[in-house]
Amino acid sequence: MEVLSVASEVYPLIKTGGLADVAGALPGSLTSHGVTMRTLVPGYPSVMAKLSGGRVVKELGDLFGVPGKLIAARVEGLDVIVIDAPALYDRPGNPYVSPDGWDWPDNWKRFAALGWVAAELGMGMVDGYHPQVVHCHDWQAGLAPAYIKYGPASHVKTVMTIHNLAFKGFFGSEIFSQLRLPPHAFGVGGVEYYGGISYLKSGMECADYVTTVSPNYADEIRTPEFGMGLEGLLNGRADTVTGILNGIDTDAWDPATDKALAKTFTANTMQGRAANKRAVAEKFELDGTDGPLFCVISRLTDQKGMDLLLQAVGGLVDLGGRLVVLGSGEGYLEDGFRHMTARHPGKVAISNGYDEALSHLMQGGCDAIIIPSRFEPCGLTQLYGLRYGCVPVVSRIGGLADTVIDANPAAIAAEVATGIVFDPNSAHAVYEAIRKAVRLYSDDKLWKKIQRRGMKSDVSWETSAARYADLYASITGLKSNDDPDN
Numbered sequence: 001m002e003v004l005s006v007a008s009e010v011y012p013l014i015k016t017g018g019l020a021d022v023a024g025a026l027p028g029s030l031t032s033h034g035v036t037m038r039t040l041v042p043g044y045p046s047v048m049a050k051l052s053g054g055r056v057v058k059e060l061g062d063l064f065g066v067p068g069k070l071i072a073a074r075v076e077g078l079d080v081i082v083i084d085a086p087a088l089y090d091r092p093g094n095p096y097v098s099p100d101g102w103d104w105p106d107n108w109k110r111f112a113a114l115g116w117v118a119a120e121l122g123m124g125m126v127d128g129y130h131p132q133v134v135h136c137h138d139w140q141a142g143l144a145p146a147y148i149k150y151g152p153a154s155h156v157k158t159v160m161t162i163h164n165l166a167f168k169g170f171f172g173s174e175i176f177s178q179l180r181l182p183p184h185a186f187g188v189g190g191v192e193y194y195g196g197i198s199y200l201k202s203g204m205e206c207a208d209y210v211t212t213v214s215p216n217y218a219d220e221i222r223t224p225e226f227g228m229g230l231e232g233l234l235n236g237r238a239d240t241v242t243g244i245l246n247g248i249d250t251d252a253w254d255p256a257t258d259k260a261l262a263k264t265f266t267a268n269t270m271q272g273r274a275a276n277k278r279a280v281a282e283k284f285e286l287d288g289t290d291g292p293l294f295c296v297i298s299r300l301t302d303q304k305g306m307d308l309l310l311q312a313v314g315g316l317v318d319l320g321g322r323l324v325v326l327g328s329g330e331g332y333l334e335d336g337f338r339h340m341t342a343r344h345p346g347k348v349a350i351s352n353g354y355d356e357a358l359s360h361l362m363q364g365g366c367d368a369i370i371i372p373s374r375f376e377p378c379g380l381t382q383l384y385g386l387r388y389g390c391v392p393v394v395s396r397i398g399g400l401a402d403t404v405i406d407a408n409p410a411a412i413a414a415e416v417a418t419g420i421v422f423d424p425n426s427a428h429a430v431y432e433a434i435r436k437a438v439r440l441y442s443d444d445k446l447w448k449k450i451q452r453r454g455m456k457s458d459v460s461w462e463t464s465a466a467r468y469a470d471l472y473a474s475i476t477g478l479k480s481n482d483d484p485d486n
């Protein structure tokens with residue numbers, strides 16, 4: 001079975017968030033299930049820089065008014081097809097915004113091109129390459145199912161995966177005439193959304209199957225509270241919507257071998273964590289290493305509940321805890337954490353920006369990671385936390401609720417607790433969860449048991465890769481190992 005994965009970011013070529021981790025790990029985990037997955041990704045500067053020895057498989061004379069070509073290559077263990085179109089993708093900044101933080105005004109075109117190329121590849125644009133499934137991730141890939149639905153008859157099937165329903169890829173209707181879609185595609189059953197165009201809704205409407213990244217979030221988004229206006233669509237096709245839990249790349253995230261750690265460790269040699277805790281304290285210029293050290297590794301946004309945490313920081317410090325924050329995002333939240341740093345020097349510190357290696361060190365050295373999200377399709381940092389003995393303190397929401405078992409008396413007695421899960425999601429509940437963590441931490445034996453259990457829990461892709469393989473098999477009517485060309 002050949003599957004084309006379509007993603008605007010894929011680790012380790014380009015990453016701004018969790019989507020890249022998933023797009024990067026899925027192909028490798030599917031191999032043993034008889035699925036060959038190639039990934040289509042735009043040729044941003046960081047992608048082009050890593051590309052060597054690729055071969056041009058198609059010249060694209062007119063890619064929405066600009067020239068481009070498709071380069072197939074094997075890079076960093078991934079089979080990729082890169083859209084080399086400098087006029088669209090050769091820009092500074094991250095994939096979506098300019099260095100000064102504004103969305104690129106032609107994002108509609110940059111990601112229409114991604115969807116269009118994906119659809120054309122699915123429909124046989126390159127000789128000898130005939131994927132049976134085009135698997136689209138998030139709004140940036142959302143037009144591909146529409147191009148396939150409204151294109152020439154074809155057998156290729158489509159899956160749309162929602163990693164974040166909040167980002168809809170919404171543009172004004174004036175772009176429609178340039179999208180290369182027939183007039184009737186601008187309708188409720190197509191790309192139209194509240195008078196404009198939503199690339200995500202388009203994918204959710206036109207794909208053969210819709211998935212999201214945890215079972216709990218798949219249920220939540222069918223309700224008005226979490227559906228963000230798309231619950232009607234999801235309920236209307238409920239028998240073709242499912243939640244498949246994310247896993248993590250257990251090779252890239254392995255505390256026994258991780259080069260970003262000051263000292264590697266396993267569930268049986270957890271004393272090694274102390275050296276990492278010292279390294280984190282040094283890096284963030286904290287006073288000493290006593291007491292529980294909490295961390296945050298996140299976009300600093302309302303989604304992630306960072307405003308709630310800010311209100312609990314004073315309490316965290318009063319309880320004898322310290323907090324290190326790695327992330328950037330909304331200005332008022334960055335300012336808020338900087339203000340807390342000034343107020344509690346040596347006890348609270350923030351590193352603004354993106355630092356993959358530091359995120360590994362923090363997971364390997366901090367005692368707990370706080371994730372007070374308002375909604376969370378799956379969440380990966382709690383999975384990294386489990387794997388690294390950094391106990392997750394999470395809101396009872398989305399995939400966080402699916403992956404962390406709260407240390408309540410029954411779970412402690414049954415020896416199944418792996419973290420702290422709180423609700424409702426309020427500043428007070430965040431504070432209470434921190435208080436509970438501090439209390440549990442003071443019982444060294446119990447805390448270590450919780451850490452060790454987390455480290456031993458299965459956060460790999462194994463189970464979920466099998467579910468994706470089954471899904472591809474069921475929508476195509478093929479078994480994973482079948483290749484209709486042979």
Ligand SMILES: Nc1ncnc2c1ncn2[C@@H]1O[C@H](COP(=O)(O)OP(=O)(O)O[C@H]2O[C@H](CO)[C@@H](O)[C@H](O)[C@H]2O)[C@@H](O)[C@H]1O
Binds near residue numbers: 299399
């Ligand atoms: N400043 C920083 N420096 C270094 N690394 C940083 C960082 N800030 C964040 N990261 C990393 O970026 C990733 C974030 O992944 P998440 O799943 O937590 O959230 P995100 O909202 O991006 O993903 C969306 O897609 C994923 C994948 O499906 C879902 O799990 C999630 O719920 C959904 O919101 C993690 O690998 C984390 O370590």
